[in-house]
Amino acid sequence: MKYTRARSLMNALLVFYPTRAGANSATGRRRWRVLLGVLLSVAGSALATPFVPADPEQVLERLPLAATDSQAREQQGLRRGLAEQPNNWELALRVARRNLEIGRAEADPRYYGYAQAALAPWWNQASPPPKALLLRAVLRQNRHDFDGALADLRQVLAAQPRHPQAWLTQAVIQQVQGEPAAALRSCLALRRLANALLFHTCLSGALGRNGQAEFAYASLWRALENAPEADVDERLWALTVLAETAEQRGDAQAAETHFHAALALGRRNIYLLGAYADFLLDQNRPADARELLRGEQQADNLLLRLALAEQRLDDPAWRRHAEILEARFVAARQRGDNTHVATEARLKLDLRQQPAAALELARRNWAQGQREPQDARLLLEAALAADQPNAAREVLDWLARVKLEDQRLAELSRRLRETSL
Amino acid sequence: MIADLTEEKAARNAPNAYDGVRVSGGVITLMLLITLCVLLLGWIPAAFAHKPSDSYLRLTPHDSGWTARWDIALRDLEYAIGLDGNGDGAITWGELRARESAVVNYALEHLTLRTDNTACPARPSPLQVVEHSDGVYAVLDFALDCPATGAQTLDYRLFFTLDPSHRGLLRVDAPTGTETVVLSPERPHALLNAAPVSGWWQFASYWKEGVWHIWIGFDHILFLLALLLPAVLWRENGRWRPAAALRTVLLETVAIVTAFTVAHSLTLTLAVLGVVNLPSRWVETMIAFTIVLAALNNLFPLVTTRRWSLAFGLGLIHGFGFASALRDLGLPSDALALALAGFNLGVETGQLAIVALMLPLAYALRQTWLYQRLTLPVGSATVALLALVWCLERGLNLALLSMPG
Numbered sequence: 001m002k003y004t005r006a007r008s009l010m011n012a013l014l015v016f017y018p019t020r021a022g023a024n025s026a027t028g029r030r031r032w033r034v035l036l037g038v039l040l041s042v043a044g045s046a047l048a049t050p051f052v053p054a055d056p057e058q059v060l061e062r063l064p065l066a067a068t069d070s071q072a073r074e075q076q077g078l079r080r081g082l083a084e085q086p087n088n089w090e091l092a093l094r095v096a097r098r099n100l101e102i103g104r105a106e107a108d109p110r111y112y113g114y115a116q117a118a119l120a121p122w123w124n125q126a127s128p129p130p131k132a133l134l135l136r137a138v139l140r141q142n143r144h145d146f147d148g149a150l151a152d153l154r155q156v157l158a159a160q161p162r163h164p165q166a167w168l169t170q171a172v173i174q175q176v177q178g179e180p181a182a183a184l185r186s187c188l189a190l191r192r193l194a195n196a197l198l199f200h201t202c203l204s205g206a207l208g209r210n211g212q213a214e215f216a217y218a219s220l221w222r223a224l225e226n227a228p229e230a231d232v233d234e235r236l237w238a239l240t241v242l243a244e245t246a247e248q249r250g251d252a253q254a255a256e257t258h259f260h261a262a263l264a265l266g267r268r269n270i271y272l273l274g275a276y277a278d279f280l281l282d283q284n285r286p287a288d289a290r291e292l293l294r295g296e297q298q299a300d301n302l303l304l305r306l307a308l309a310e311q312r313l314d315d316p317a318w319r320r321h322a323e324i325l326e327a328r329f330v331a332a333r334q335r336g337d338n339t340h341v342a343t344e345a346r347l348k349l350d351l352r353q354q355p356a357a358a359l360e361l362a363r364r365n366w367a368q369g370q371r372e373p374q375d376a377r378l379l380l381e382a383a384l385a386a387d388q389p390n391a392a393r394e395v396l397d398w399l400a401r402v403k404l405e406d407q408r409l410a411e412l413s414r415r416l417r418e419t420s421l
Numbered sequence: 422m423i424a425d426l427t428e429e430k431a432a433r434n435a436p437n438a439y440d441g442v443r444v445s446g447g448v449i450t451l452m453l454l455i456t457l458c459v460l461l462l463g464w465i466p467a468a469f470a471h472k473p474s475d476s477y478l479r480l481t482p483h484d485s486g487w488t489a490r491w492d493i494a495l496r497d498l499e500y501a502i503g504l505d506g507n508g509d510g511a512i513t514w515g516e517l518r519a520r521e522s523a524v525v526n527y528a529l530e531h532l533t534l535r536t537d538n539t540a541c542p543a544r545p546s547p548l549q550v551v552e553h554s555d556g557v558y559a560v561l562d563f564a565l566d567c568p569a570t571g572a573q574t575l576d577y578r579l580f581f582t583l584d585p586s587h588r589g590l591l592r593v594d595a596p597t598g599t600e601t602v603v604l605s606p607e608r609p610h611a612l613l614n615a616a617p618v619s620g621w622w623q624f625a626s627y628w629k630e631g632v633w634h635i636w637i638g639f640d641h642i643l644f645l646l647a648l649l650l651p652a653v654l655w656r657e658n659g660r661w662r663p664a665a666a667l668r669t670v671l672l673e674t675v676a677i678v679t680a681f682t683v684a685h686s687l688t689l690t691l692a693v694l695g696v697v698n699l700p701s702r703w704v705e706t707m708i709a710f711t712i713v714l715a716a717l718n719n720l721f722p723l724v725t726t727r728r729w730s731l732a733f734g735l736g737l738i739h740g741f742g743f744a745s746a747l748r749d750l751g752l753p754s755d756a757l758a759l760a761l762a763g764f765n766l767g768v769e770t771g772q773l774a775i776v777a778l779m780l781p782l783a784y785a786l787r788q789t790w791l792y793q794r795l796t797l798p799v800g801s802a803t804v805a806l807l808a809l810v811w812c813l814e815r816g817l818n819l820a821l822l823s824m825p826g
Contacts, residue, residue: 050490050549050560056515060550060557061495063510109473110496113584120585143586327554328472335475335588336603 064106074098082118089129092118096135103142107270107299112142130156134165144339146173146369164193171202178371180210180402197227201238208245209373211403217245232265239265240272247279248373250407255279270299277305278374282408286312300325300343308350322351341365345378355385363391371398373406380412389420472555474587476579478532478604480613481594486541486567487613492551492558493528497580497587502527514550517559521548524559531579534565534613541567573613577604624763627747631767634746635775640708640811641739641768643804645775647715648677648732650797652780653787656725661797663787670784673728678776680729681736686765688740693747693761704741706815711735712808719801743768 053060078095082088095118103111116139122128123136137152150173156166171186187202194202200223207216224230224238243258259276262269273292280289289309296302303321310318329344345361348354359382366379376395383392396413477492495512498504502523506516517524525545534541546562567573580587589604591611602611635641652673654661664670691697715735718724724731747764786792 050551050562052547052549053514056513056518058514059511060514060517061499061512063496063499063505063512069510109586110500110584113474113586114500116585117583120582123585324554331472331475331554334590334601334603335473337473 087121093131105268112139115139127155130159137169141173144368146177149173162193164190168202175205176372177369178398180206184210197223197230197234197238201241205241208248209404211405213245213249213405232267236262236265236267236269240275244275248406252283270302274301274305281308300328300340304343304347311351322347342370342375342378349382349385355382358382359386359388359391373404373409377409380416384416389416392416474580474584475590477590479592487565489563489565491561494556494558496556498524498559501580501583525561528561533576534573536567536573541565575611575613577609581606624759627760627763628767631764632771635768635771640712642775644712644715645772647712647801647804649779650800651719653783656722661793674776674780676729677732680733682769684733684736685740685743688737689743689765692741692744699741701745706812707738708742709808709811709815711738713805713812716801716805719797
């Protein structure tokens with residue numbers, strides 16, 4: 001999904017999960033599949049003929065929540081209240097936070113729009129109150145307006161240098177932008193402002209991508225052991241980072257254990273599902289990935305991984321899922337939205353076998369400031385597949401600069417260097 | 422949900438269709454058909470796909486204003502005015518229809534088109550629905566009556582206060598070309614240029630459609646090819662001989678092309694004016710049959726002199742085919758003659774282009790063994806065979822080949 005990369009976890013603190021656009025290279029390059037894909041996309045574009053349903057009982061659409069649901073009632077109550085007093089600051093904050101939470105849980109960008117609407121009286125002010133600024137930063141981050149988000153955070157921190165959420169959100173954006181050293185500095189500011197587990201999760205996330213994966217893993221492991229009282233969201237984030245660091249080090253067994261522990265917390269988290277699905281695909285366990293993601297059609301990045309797994313299992317459903325994704329990309333492009341390019345690049349690379357188009361999209365993704373390990377991997381794989389090793393130069397330089405230790409990336413870099421020789 | 426059921430069904434019908442490399446063409450075709458059916462019959466997503474909110478507004482100019490089609494997501498309408506009457510979390514067609522006037526009023530309150538300071542009144546048609554990649558949308562068809570021509574400003578405010586990330590994706594199919602605009606809270610206006618549709622423009626657009634119809638209509642191209650292949654030769658004692666002079670070749674070609682043109686113009690006009698009305702399936706089958714006849718005449722010549730009469734006789738059928746293509750485009754009641762002339766001239770232009778491409782080549786090669794012994798007989802046989810398949814397909818309503826007809 002487009003707004004998932006920069007996702008915030010709103011519990012005590014605004015913790016952030018980036019998306020996973022990276023997944024494994026798929027096998028099977030049969031021409032007729034590509035042809036079939038082209039034929040189907042032609043058929044798909046012919047769908048938009050309006051009709052009058054014959055049966056008044058025909059269900060046209062299912063809502064995320066029935067109106068009688070307690071959550072929906074609470075939402076409606078809040079909305080009605082805010083409609084009556086749009087300048088009620090406390091109410092506006094509550095509505096905005098609540099919508100951000102739902103948006104994050106469901107990876108549904110409409111809720112980010114509702115959150116913005118609640119903040120309307122403050123949204124266009126040059127210096128709104130810090131609480132509004134922080135929410136504006138998170139919403140901007142969700143739209144990949146990283147510079148705007150960072151400017152808001154700087155403003156918050158200028159007014160309140162001991163604001164833990166602002167430091168944490170800033171660290172997370174710096175991670176996404178591929179600046180682990182800057183992220184590390186932001187995390188260090190949290191030492192006395194946040195609890196130990198949160199601080200160590202932030203720190204290890206940054207250290208792990210800054211050439212110290214071994215140390216990051218061990219210290220986060222210890223911090224988790226020492227924090228039996230930590231709440232579910234904090235544990236979930238810590239376990240996810242731990243699993244990813246283990247993966248980076250090539251320790252599949254540890255990664256599996258941590259992913260399992262995170263899933264066992266029972267909190268639905270789309271980032272975690274995507275990360276675990278990527279791991280399963282990397283471990284050549286597409287059947288498990290398909291099982292994990294069955295029915296996950298809403299968030300683009302999960303639907304993509306479902307299609308990748310299905311394709312490897314020769315399950316014809318992948319074609320329909322790829323079709324749906326492509327229709328959404330078309331719709332996104334029409335509104336001038338570029339947050340989906342990484343997902344689209346992966347689809348073009350693995351499902352459609354169009355390495356040149358995939359490379360173009362992966363480069364655009366990188367140029368937009370999306371510089372996480374999976375973005376690097378996407379570009380490296382696309383450059384290899386398109387036989388254009390020079391296109392990966394920038395990424396190879398970046399890898400050398402940030403000293404990222406990652407076995408999969410190291411292998412790709414080695415192959416790229418060999419081809420360019 | 423329907424989506425899941427159809428998908429399951431498709432999977433059951435062709436289990437292991439993709440096992441290994443040895444997949445038969447039949448299975449692929451079956452799978453393709455099943456998938457196409459799933460797509461075309463329309464599946465309904467089980468829940469919302471996650472996409473930011475967009476509406477799609479399309480404007481097309483007509484004589485006294487614009488016709489508009491506006492697709493608005495049911496989910497957004499539900500959020501704005503409530504559609505789920507019984508609160509069960511599912512919006513049915515009945516519930517939407519019960520709120521039809523509320524939907525139309527709400528939408529039209531948030532969209533205005535002004536000429537100077539006068540708003541163009543909207544005349545809505547009954548509501549329909551349509552499927553988009555992220556769910557079902559209500560489709561509002563309406564006409565906007567704008568009294569005067571000149572600069573018109575569209576003002577779009579739908580959902581902006583509820584969801585500032587909503588976008589109106591406007592598409593204007595103006596005579597001068599298609600324009601797209603993304604309408605946002607920061608940019609809610611669009612300036613429309615409603616130059617009145619001139620007669621010349623109408624003529625030119627029908628001319629273009631005529632050229633296009635020849636270009637994509639394989640059957641007319643093949644018919645002409647079959648007729649013109651022997652134009653650079655002449656028949657003597659049961660054998661083809663190369664024509665000696667360019668003049669004879671040109672005369673023969675002009676005679677054939679003119680006869681074809683006169684014939685199909687005649688029937689095209691008669692059909693468009695409603696004097697003669699033939700069922701289109703019969704016409705399409707007969708068109709294929711004329712190609713078979715024209716190609717067979719090259720292999721087993723019956724008509725060798727005055728072949729223009731063949732072009733005339735068979736060409737009568739093709740006119741009915743052009744008429745149904747022209748009717749599909751929609752005929753302007755106020756400029757019927759203009760449209761008819763434009764389309765017909767477009768068809769002639771397309772035809773002449775084919776002649777211009779083919780004739781020099783045929784003329785240059787006419788003395789070679791390749792042309793006399795290979796191009797003419799094998800080409801004609803291929804055309805005859807292909808046309809025969811079309812003939813059967815169209816006559817018996819089968820799908821033997823998936824070639825455009």
